[in-house]
Amino acid sequence: MTRFYITTPIYYVNDVPHLGHAYCTVNADAIARWHRLIGDDTLFLTGTDEHGAKVAEAAEEHGVTPREWTDRTSARFSEAWEGLNVSNDDFVRTTETRHYDTVRDFLQKIYDNGFIKKDTYRGLYCVSCEDYYTPDDLNDGMCPVHGRGVVEMEEDNYFFQLSAFQDRLIEWYEKNPDAIRPASKRNEALSFIKGGLKDVSITRTSLSWGVPVPWDDAHVFYVWYDALINYLTALGYGEDPENVATWWPHVHHLIGKEIIRFHCVWWPAMCMAAGVEPPANIFVHGWLLVGGQKLSKSMVDDQGGPVKLTQITPASLTEDFGVDAIRYHLLRNTPLGTDGEFSIEGLTERYNSDLANNLGNLVARVATVVASKCGGTAPAPDPQSPLVAAAAQAVTSASDAWQRFAPHEALEATWRLIGAANAELENTEPWKAEPGTVDDVLGSALEVVRIVALLIAPAMPATSLEIWHRLGLSGSPEDERLPGAADWGNSLAGHDVIKGDPLFPRRKTTP
Ligand code: ME8
Numbered sequence: 212m213t214r215f216y217i218t219t220p221i222y223y224v225n226d227v228p229h230l231g232h233a234y235c236t237v238n239a240d241a242i243a244r245w246h247r248l249i250g251d252d253t254l255f256l257t258g259t260d261e262h263g264a265k266v267a268e269a270a271e272e273h274g275v276t277p278r279e280w281t282d283r284t285s286a287r288f289s290e291a292w293e294g295l296n297v298s299n300d301d302f303v304r305t306t307e308t309r310h311y312d313t314v315r316d317f318l319q320k321i322y323d324n325g326f327i328k329k330d331t332y333r334g335l336y337c338v339s340c341e342d343y344y345t346p347d348d349l350n351d352g353m354c355p356v357h358g359r360g361v362v363e364m365e366e367d368n369y370f371f372q373l374s375a376f377q378d379r380l381i382e383w384y385e386k387n388p389d390a391i392r393p394a395s396k397r398n399e400a401l402s403f404i405k406g407g408l409k410d411v412s413i414t415r416t417s418l419s420w421g422v423p424v425p426w427d428d429a430h431v432f433y434v435w436y437d438a439l440i441n442y443l444t445a446l447g448y449g450e451d452p453e454n455v456a457t458w459w460p461h462v463h464h465l466i467g468k469e470i471i472r473f474h475c476v477w478w479p480a481m482c483m484a485a486g487v488e489p490p491a492n493i494f495v496h497g498w499l500l501v502g503g504q505k506l507s508k509s510m511v512d513d514q515g516g517p518v519k520l521t522q523i524t525p526a527s528l529t530e531d532f533g534v535d536a537i538r539y540h541l542l543r544n545t546p547l548g549t550d551g552e553f554s555i556e557g558l559t560e561r562y563n564s565d566l567a568n569n570l571g572n573l574v575a576r577v578a579t580v581v582a583s584k585c586g587g588t589a590p591a592p593d594p595q596s597p598l599v600a601a602a603a604q605a606v607t608s609a610s611d612a613w614q615r616f617a618p619h620e621a622l623e624a625t626w627r628l629i630g631a632a633n634a635e636l637e638n639t640e641p642w643k644a645e646p647g648t649v650d651d652v653l654g655s656a657l658e659v660v661r662i663v664a665l666l667i668a669p670a671m672p673a674t675s676l677e678i679w680h681r682l683g684l685s686g687s688p689e690d691e692r693l694p695g696a697a698d699w700g701n702s703l704a705g706h707d708v709i710k711g712d713p714l715f716p717r718r719k720t721t722p
Contacts, residue, residue, distance in 0.1 A: 214253075214461040215246040220470060221258040221303060221441050224284035225269035228291040230541075230553060231467075231499050233525040237541045238496065238618060239465045240297045244669035245613040245621075247298075250692045254458055256445045257292065258303030259285040263341045263434030267420040277420045281306055291525050296534050296672055303441045305422075314422045314437045316449030317485050322426060326372045326484040332412040335361040341434050343412070356469055368412040369430060376480035377408045383479060383489055391475050392616065393548045396468065396495040400475035411477065439478045443487070455487075463492040465547075465616075471495055494616050497550035528558075535671035536562050536715065542618040542670050559718055566715035569629050570663070574678055576633075577656045578710045580642050580649075589683065590650035591704040592658035599655075599699045601631040602662050606697045609666050618670065625666040632659040654704065657682065662697045664688050674714060681709040 219239045222232050236257055243255035260266075261281040270280035285304050292299060303310060321327055334343035337354035344354065344361060354361055384390060384401055391397035414430035415421060421431025440448075442462065446455045466474050479489030498505045501523070528537050540558050543565070545551025581587060608624035636656055641649035661682055668675040668688040675688045683706030 213251045214458060215243070215251040216254045216458045216462045217243050217246075217256070218442050218445075218462065218464050219257040220466050221260040221305065221438055222288055223263075223265060224259045224261050224281050224288070225265045227284060227287045228525060230523045230525060230528070231505070232288075233291065233295060233537075234499050234541050234545065235465060235467060235496060236292055236297055237295055237538050238547055238616075240292075240295075240299070241538070241542055241618050241669040242463075242465075242613065242616060244298060244672065244689070248665075248668060248689065248691070248693050249610070254301070254445075255299045256301050256303060256442070257288075257297070257299045258301075258441055258445075259288050259305070260434065260438045260441075261285065261304055261306045262421045262431075262437060264338045264418055264420075265341055265434075267418060268338065278306070294526055294529060294534070295538060298672075301445045303445050305437055305441060307444075309447075310437070310441060310444045311422055312450070313444040313448045314432065314440050315425045317440050317443060317481075317487075318432065318436070319425050320486065321371070321481065321484040324484055324486070326375060327369050327413070328372065328410075330368065330370050330410075330412075331365065332368045332370070333363070333365045334412075336364045337361045364417070366412065366415060366417055368416075368433075369414040369424065369427070370410040371413045371436070371477075371481065371484070373408045373411050373477065373480050376483055377404060379483055380404050380408075380476065380480060383483075387491070390489070390491060391471075391493045391495065393495065396471060396475075396548075400471055403472060404476055408476065408480075435473055435477070436481075439473060439481065442490070448487075459488065460491060462490050463494060463616075464490055465494050465496060468495050468497055494547065496547045497545070499545060499553045500550055501553055503552070523553075532558065532562060532718075533715075535674045536566055539566065539622070539671055543622045544619070546619045547616050556720070559720055562715065563717055563720065565626060567713075567717045569626060569633065570667075570674075571713055571715040573629050573633050573636075573656070573663075574660055574681065574714055575710075576636060577653065577660055578681060578708050580636075581653050581657065581708045582710055584641060584644065584646045584649055585653060587708055587710075589657050589703040589706045589708050590654035591701050592654040592699065593651035594699065596635075596651065596655035596658075598628075598632060598635055598659050601628050602659055602697070602699055604628075605666060606662065606694050610694060613669070621666075622670060625663060628659060628666075629663055632656050632663075657703050657708065658699060661703055662699075665691055665693060665697050677711075677714065681711050683707045683709070 217239050219235050243253050246253045267277050270277040273280060289302055336343050339357040339359055348355055381404055391400055413433045413436040414424050415433055416429055422437045424430040446458050448455050464474055474493055482489045540561055605624045605628035609621040612620035639652045641652050664675045664678040665688050679688050682703055
């Protein structure tokens with residue numbers, strides 16, 4: 212049995228989810244769905260990161276306790292993911308008892324192994340990053356990620372001896388060249404490691420909102436140090452070693468590019484220190500940009516005021532465009548690994564061209580002509596149709612692309628097949644033919660629609676199901692197993708094909 216364990220970062224609950232979070236979560240979801248579709252035993256984890264100064268500050272600003280605030284805001288994340296039809300198997304909250312237990316066991320192990328020591332720490336701290344910077348890291352004295360001021364902090368802390376892992380990390384990445392993808396991000400992590408690693412402060416006394424340090428109750432763990440461990444919390448580390456052994460070798464962390472250092476340097480070193488194998492696969496994605504700027508909760512503009520990008524909540528878009536249209540755009544428009552510009556104009560254009568004119572048009576056209584020329588009953592497909600090869604090519608290319616974490620390529624391949632079917636219909640013009648003379652063409656076009664429904668299932672599960680039912684098929688594409696189910700076959704002949712409303716009514720390009 213092939214196993215596949217995929218995780219998203221756990222999101223801070225200082226504010227509500229925005230489209231950038233949705234980008235990562237929807238990509239992870241589609242990849243998880245693909246793996247279920249090919250029969251892998253799949254585990255998909257997301258969750259919320261609820262400790263630290265940033266969350267404590269947000270709670271105070273809203274006049275509630277951190278606990279009340281995190282309950283309220285974490286729920287907004289689960290609701291957003293439900294609204295986007297995200298199929299996570301688990302949702303970890305770092306305020307849960309199971310997480311406290313795992314953090315305690317994991318860090319006690321590192322402490323017992325002699326990699327945690329007490330010392331004094333001084334540094335410049337950005338509360339939005341929950342991270343220290345050196346003066347050289349700053350842009351005009353401001354945090355390089357958030358553009359906000361940093362504060363000078365001095366604390367008596369426990370330190371993790373990251374420096375002790377420099378050589379082992381280099382060796383690990385040399386032995387496992389695909390552990391970080393894309394390669395450019397692997398090189399970035401490696402050059403950071405080769406540049407020399409300093410020990411890191413991992414506890415706080417200035418803050419009580421955190422996981423208590425088991426061997427010293429004056430301290431809580433630094434938020435990043437507890438957060439990373441969530442990936443093992445979900446597997447029951449400490450409680451269920453068998454489950455950890457089952458899933459951990461198959462882990463794939465999908466993360467944004469700003470948290471490479473934590474995931475590709477700290478986290479593998481922490482694992483080594485605790486006697487756990489480092490994560491085998493880390494995939495780094497880029498940022499969604501609006502007007503060239505990162506979509507972020509805590510950006511400030513030139514005047515120091517908040518940039519109103521948080522107005523772009525996933526729900527505001529799905530209400531307007533539909534869930535699957537947003538999922539499709541997120542997956543298709545910005546390849547994983549690069550930055551991409553998000554705009555309503557771009558979304559509308561892609562909706563009209565790919566969804567209304569191509570997919571929607573193919574489904575509507577085939578059903579309409581089957582109604583008028585075949586009395587609504589599906590004819591058999593033609594085993595000699597030129598679309599047979601096009602379909603096989605689409606299945607091969609899409610499979611390969613999903614495997615490489617390239618949903619945009621998988622969808623491109625699928626849309627080439629849709630294009631080929633539309634072109635075939637335009638060439639043969641079955642709507643002009645005598646009934647009974649175009650069964651082969653229509654049967655083949657219907658077979659393409661069935662294969663397309665399977666191929667889009669990870670990206671657009673509701674649309675896929677709707678098409679499945681319109682083809683007169685029972686059950687759901689998700690119950691099928693690829694690649695076998697996408698072989699050119701004869702499962703539709705004799706079914707009643709339903710016309711239905713347009714799947715994606717055209718939208719005006721400019722308001
Ligand atoms: O960093 N474009 O949480 P966070 C694309 N709690 N993706 C974006 C994005 C954008 N504009 N903005 C955010 C944290 N993301 C920590 C993680 S993990 C142990 C702890 C996505 O709420 C992207 O995946 O700031 C990024 O890495 C993540 O949200 C950061 O979310």
